[in-house]
Amino acid sequence: MRRVKFIHADVGIDLVAELLEDLNPKICDSICNRLPVRSTWAHAMASDELMYCWADVVHTEPPEHTEMYPGEGVGRVNCSVVFQDICIKYGEKVTEPSSTNPWEQVLSEHFSHLGQLERAVWESNYLTHTPIKLTVERE
Secondary structure, three states: OOOEEEEEOOOOOEEEEEEEEOOOOOHHHHHHHOOOEEEEEOOOOOOEEEEEEEEEOOOOOOOOOOOOOOOOOOOOEEOOOOOOOEEEEEEEEOOOOOOOOOEEEEOHHHHHHHHHHHHHHHHHHHHOOOOEEEEEOOO
């Protein structure tokens, strides 16, 4: 099983996620072929426990599998082929009733780091306005 690492050097938080190649193998390949991705996180304003970053990944084929945000588990990583972004659901409260294209799952042993990152991204967006930089690369 292939994995990627989300590296946040400025805040000292790394996350590891396994690719969901059984669900969306073509999206997984498109993103992996583009790695490393460098971006900054933004916190969702209206949909609650969700953060995203622009990924500059071009994938024009329809996804093989979609899910709805409210029904996904914590740590699900999605790719929007329309907006070219990567989203991480860090909690159960996501109210946006839209479909998603899952391509990764954050390892459960990294959920505590996910909570720390969420707090840093929230504070970045709403208090300090200091960008939280990330690099996504193969593990």
